[in-house]
Amino acid sequence: MTVKLPYKSDSAAKLPTVLKGKPNGQIPAELLVPCGLRNFLMIEPAAGAMRAMVAAAAGDGVTLSATGTWRSYDQQKAMFMDRYSTTSTGGKTKVWEGRTYWQKPKVAMAAVPGTSNHGLGLAVDLSDSPSVPICAASLAWLADHGPSFGYWNTVQSENWHWTYCLGDDAPISVPVTAAAPAARAMAFAPASASTSAPAPAPAPGPVDWQAIAATDAKMMAVVFPGEIVEGAKGEAVSAVQWKLVAVGHEVKVDGDFGKKTAATVVAFQTGHGLTADGRVGKKTWTALGLHPV
Numbered sequence: 001m002t003v004k005l006p007y008k009s010d011s012a013a014k015l016p017t018v019l020k021g022k023p024n025g026q027i028p029a030e031l032l033v034p035c036g037l038r039n040f041l042m043i044e045p046a047a048g049a050m051r052a053m054v055a056a057a058a059g060d061g062v063t064l065s066a067t068g069t070w071r072s073y074d075q076q077k078a079m080f081m082d083r084y085s086t087t088s089t090g091g092k093t094k095v096w097e098g099r100t101y102w103q104k105p106k107v108a109m110a111a112v113p114g115t116s117n118h119g120l121g122l123a124v125d126l127s128d129s130p131s132v133p134i135c136a137a138s139l140a141w142l143a144d145h146g147p148s149f150g151y152w153n154t155v156q157s158e159n160w161h162w163t164y165c166l167g168d169d170a171p172i173s174v175p176v177t178a179a180a181p182a183a184r185a186m187a188f189a190p191a192s193a194s195t196s197a198p199a200p201a202p203a204p205g206p207v208d209w210q211a212i213a214a215t216d217a218k219m220m221a222v223v224f225p226g227e228i229v230e231g232a233k234g235e236a237v238s239a240v241q242w243k244l245v246a247v248g249h250e251v252k253v254d255g256d257f258g259k260k261t262a263a264t265v266v267a268f269q270t271g272h273g274l275t276a277d278g279r280v281g282k283k284t285w286t287a288l289g290l291h292p293v
Contacts, residue, residue: 002136003136003139003140003143003159004143005139005142005143005146005152005153005156006143006146006147006152006153007152007153007154007156008152008153008154008163008165009154010117010123010155012154012165013122013154013163013164013165014165014166014167014169015120015122015167016043016044016045016046016167016168017167017168018031018043018044019043019120019121022120023073023114024073024115024116024119024120025072025073025074025075025076025113025114025116025119026072026073026119027043027070027119027120027121031043031044031121032070032121033047034047035047035051035054035069035124036050036051036053036055037050037054037064037065037069037124037126038065038066038130040066040068040069040070040124041069041070041121042069042070042121042122042124042164043070043120043121043122044173045150045164045166045168045170045173046121046122046150046164046170047121048170048173048174049149049150049164049170049171049172050149050151050164051173051174051175052149052172052173052174053145053149053151053172055174056145056149056172057138057141057145060141062137062138062141063128063129063138064126064128064138065126065128065129065130065132066124066125067125067127067130067160068118068124069118069121069123069125070118070119070121071119072119073113073114073119076110076111076113076114076116076118076119077113078216078217079110080096080101080110080111080112080113081217081220082107082110082216082220082289083103083104083107083108083109083110083289084101084102084103084104084110085101085102085104086099086100086101086102087102088102089102089103089104089105090102091103091104091105092109094112095112096112096113104289104292105286106272106286107289108158109157117154117163122163122164122165123154123161123162123163123164124161124162124163125158125160125161126142126160126161126162127160130249130250131250131264131267131268131271132267132271133160133271134159134160139159142162146162148171148172149170149172150165150166150169150170150171150172151163151164152165216242219238219239219243219290220289220290220291222235222236222238222239222290222291223236223291224236224285224290224291224293227279227280227281228240228257228279228280228285229257229278229280230257230258230259230261230262230278230279231257231258232257233255233256233257234255235255237255237256237257237261238254238255239290239291240257240261240265240280240288240290241253241254241255241261243288243289243290244261244268244288249264249267249268250264251264262278262279263278265278265279265280265284266278268284268287268288269284269287272287274287
């Protein structure tokens with residue numbers, strides 16, 4: 001089933017006044033709040049509109065998750081360097097800091113650092129779960145309801161990429177403290193209706209993006225050791241686990257290729273059209289964006 005999505009270009013997104021004077025990827029931590037998707041953060045009012053949309057979707061039997069929202073400049077840089085090379089790959093090109101970069105094979109595109117709407121706290125990569133890509137049923141719900149919450153698909157080649165586009169004029173929003181069931185009631189109840197006070201949502205701890213970028217660079221330098229299978233241990237296993245986490249899977253980065261890691265590899269392979277055998281060969285290693293084989 002092909003779903004026609006409501007589209008606006010990223011450049012058409014109106015910026016909330018809170019972003020005035022804030023460089024892309026350098027938003028102060030106090031402006032980033034939970035948005036109702038895992039432990040991810042966005043700015044208000046985009047976050048409030050997302051909390052309302054997640055609650056409304058849940059009320060209609062649709063579970064929205066995400067693989068990413070806000071990205072700091074350092075995280076954007078790490079992702080870009082992970083996906084692009086200064087050596088010609090024959091892929092599409094982008095220019096950053098006066099230098100041409102080629103997109104690596106079998107990886108998604110990434111914005112030039114400092115230009116992504118993720119760096120403004122407005123964009124989200126939606127999914128059905130941390131390890132399951134967004135499905136047609138979820139996209140159909142978003143096509144019908146996304147603009148009602150201020151969200152449009154803003155990259156036509158990426159049906160998962162949605163951006164809050166209405167600046168300060170969020171049509172529906174819920175407080176950051178609202179739990180999902182109460183959030184739906186608050187979003188759609190008449191103004192005179194009252195609801196009991198919901199439990200506060202736990203605030204995520206601070207994120208050291210520089211440390212993340214440094215670890216990613218270290219993992220990118222790990223050389224493919226040959227096929228990695230259940231029972232393997234070591235730095236190459238840690239690199240695989242690190243990349244699985246980076247694309248939204250939940251697995252412990254401990255260098256131990258146990259049953260949980262194998263099952264997560266199967267989920268990754270399934271989502272990328274690879275043989276789902278839970279073994280990390282050259283194709284899976286490359287698809288994870290690790291050191292070129």
